[in-house]
Amino acid sequence: MTPRSFLPQVVGLFYATFDPSLGPIVQYQVPENLIADSTSEDSRSRSHSPSRSRSRQASTPDSYPSASHSPLDNYRSRALLNFVPLSEYVIPKKSLHGRLVTLLTTGLDDNADQAEYRIMGFPNVMTAPEEGTYTRNEYMWNLCFVFHASSSLEAFEPIVRKCARILRSAERDSSYLSKPSSSHIALPAVLEQLFEDLNSYSETSIPLDGFNSLELKLFPFYPNPPDCEDWHVPIALVDLNAHKDDNWDITAARVCQFIDGVNHVKKIAELADADEALTREIFRHMLYYQVVMMVDIFQYSNMYTLKPVISRLAADETIISECADYVTRRGFPRPEWPILLHLYSKLQPGITVHDWIEAHEVLSLGIDPRRFVSFGIIKGFLRRVNRWAKLVERREPLIQVPEQRKRVGFDESARVNSSGFHRERPQTYLNHSTLGANESALSLKNPGESTFTLRSVGSNASLGVSPSSMANFTPPSIHNRSPRRGPFGAASAAGTNSTHTVHPRSHASNADSQTPSHHSISSRRAIGGSTTNTTLTTSNTASGGLHPGGSGFNFRYGMSTRQREEAHAIKKAEELEEDLIMFLDGSHHADEIQVKFGWSWGQLEKILGLDEVEDGMGRKGVTVVYR
Template sequence: MTSDGDSFLPRIQSVFYATFDDKKGRKIVYQVPEGLIGASPLPGESISKYLFNFNDISKYVIPPPALCGRLVTCATRNHRLIGYPVELRGKYERVYFRCNLCFVFERQADLSCYEPIIRKIARVFTACEEESGFLSSPQKSAAIPAILEQLYEDLNSYSETSISIDAFNSIELKIFPFYPNPTPVKDWMVPVALINLSRRIEPNWDLTMVKVCEHIDGVNHVSRIAHLADCDLDLAREAISHLLYYQVIMMIDIFQYSNMYTLRKSVQWLADEPHVKDECGPYVTRTGKPVPDWPKLLHLYSRLKVGKTVFEWMQEHDVLDDGIDVRRFTSFGVIKGFLRRVHRWPILLKSSESPSNGHTMLTLLDGEHHTDELCSKFEVGWPLLEQWLIAAGDGKGDGDYGRVAIIHR
């Protein structure tokens, strides 16, 4: 099973070249594939057959001079464009010549890896125009469609290309994915592999990295992995941070039957995604048990809510009788992004009286440390930690924590 947030290079939906025509104004001169981007629709013609209407975004493709020489992105209902409009001045009929080569992607695509690509193409095209009038000459610009075709095919298929324009200029491109810095790795977090790590280990890998990977099973949290791998905790955190950076693992919470979960709004559209429906049953069902259908599983997910622990949910719905592996059931929802863990954040309320319990944990009851962190720090489970919280707040138990307030969020 893989997460819904896997990062791949976004696919180019279309490449087009636009200019400002002296008589017709802004227009697309060439596009690949042909006919995907429409201008003003003819009477009775539906615009729905196009990716979008060029006239709706033309002022951003060929913008005023202030935006020329800058990276410009704009979005339509379903797509996003990125280009680098250029204005050249010289012996032109209108004194200036404006053009832009744009890539079109799906709206949610991350375009950071294409920004240097667009800038380089603009630089090469500008140099060619200044040297030989490559863009403004009708004879020489006839080579542009072939360039667009090769950009579209090579970058989508190989993430690189080499295009010779003339004897002195060429376009040499290679796309490198940009990965954001990973979130800080905490001791109580549980790494989950998104690929088969054992198959990727090579003899020249760092020894700590190899030992850490051996204990990433979706159950062990970071501090336990460091203990099992017999390595320094800081080194284990660093190794896991490297794996996070390359997006081959993701982090989830420690599973305990005292955990609470609730649905995210994304379940509204994820519930109809075929890959979610097809993967869920086989993943969350124990070996040898019949796989429940998706409506049954979705109903069980909908019964998870704030204030109800996993154990209470199991008892109420006889989950074990359905052959469901509860840990995998909750982790599937978290990994796919439609289930959210609800943490307990204990706060020791201010009082003139001194706490009857002198445990060092009291200094951490400030609403900034949730119970997973406290369990990991003091190497205890929730039942014992709960008793400590009751004692710290002079409570009576059974939900009464006295001067310790528990915030669920």
């Protein structure tokens, strides 16, 4: 969990007002040595309030509790802050009144060393309802909270605003600030209780004047969670299964059981059978409440390097005591911290985890490489060196079309089944090489059926049609076409010489008695000893040829199964390459590309041509930036 999730400690509080004769002064402060007002020794004594009893004696804004004070040098040595350079912003001009003001200043810590602090206040000004109520008819004041500079103050912003609002209401109702009464709780006592209760209990309840009271409660502030991506790997910081109950969201209950520090978000969604978008949203909620953290996908091809903060964390007792227990496998002795720190120092850009393991015999020491890397990332002293691929010059296609298996050709007409019909292969093919300039052939074959063989005039190309479904396989322009329409479905025009005529003949007994009016179809069927001849002639014209761009029937009937598979593979490769090129702009690292396309780094390296690199450029024109 990050330090931002914890509530910061209040270093001190002080109440400042504008004195008509002295200007801005500190009237009350907790603790006593918080801030020094060096305008004059007398003002310091009045601004110093060592006890609650003395502060209660004050009756007017110009009369302050008297208290003995240390000599000037001793007082300055004990004060953490100096009020003089801050007074202009603590009691500012009217343009800043009614606004939350935060200051960053330098002071001393308890050991008299230099330290930085943040001061948060909400300056106010009250105008006198009647003349003579306030000197100069205005009363300006500010209640300020002091924190260490490294603290996250978002949780205290509503507290400071509410304190200013309640005190303003108390001043308006009973002059609580300007004219304290013995029946009121003194303001110094209120500051002390605020200081102790907020630091100890994160809440407080303080009555002020019988009409108003401070009811405050601190709530931890959680920053907006970072974006959750498919390639992120969640690591549970608490036992999620122990906290799971029946009121949990269904998706959250399903995905949490697959959080093991290895599975990335997309894989978890697949294992849980959950929607990827919902899974990402679940992990964003977990990140918000800081019960998980995200790391990168661990691969032996990854590269890591140390952060500069290792110089400070290397002496951290918590890290030293936890590291060996976390990274050592069972059954092996725990290595000493100097050995582990030496191994961390050898993780450098350009050296993969696999090379690091081999070079330093990490496995023989009983160290789990994945947990070793995860520990450094969780503690914040180790970071990933990502690969960012960028296409600079496309020298050759990135995606290669897979080779199709070639079929062995043979004469299908030689195969005759037991019923006497030719048994054709379950494929569709179109052979242009054996046709004349004005002739085409079409072969339609259905697996598991007997077929007729239709041959084009003057060609060996054939058209196989099942006798039981010949009408179904006949192009619409041939079967039951209108007399006014052309052979390919277009209206016949003058000068068109395309003809398609089908004249089925009878059996051999009357084969010679019937002659077709047009010798355009020749078909031969062998059934026992009888044959039937039919001819099909297709004359290409300018208006309707058998080619992909023509106006004839669908060209897919003229492609073989192998040709269709090759065309599909080419189209798929082109689409895949277009998608891949979109990720090669230098803004997507390797993990994102790998998860998107389901490739390992070894596969991606070959696809991008990075297995052969010369002068920083792969053979396909892709370069990689490491950062």
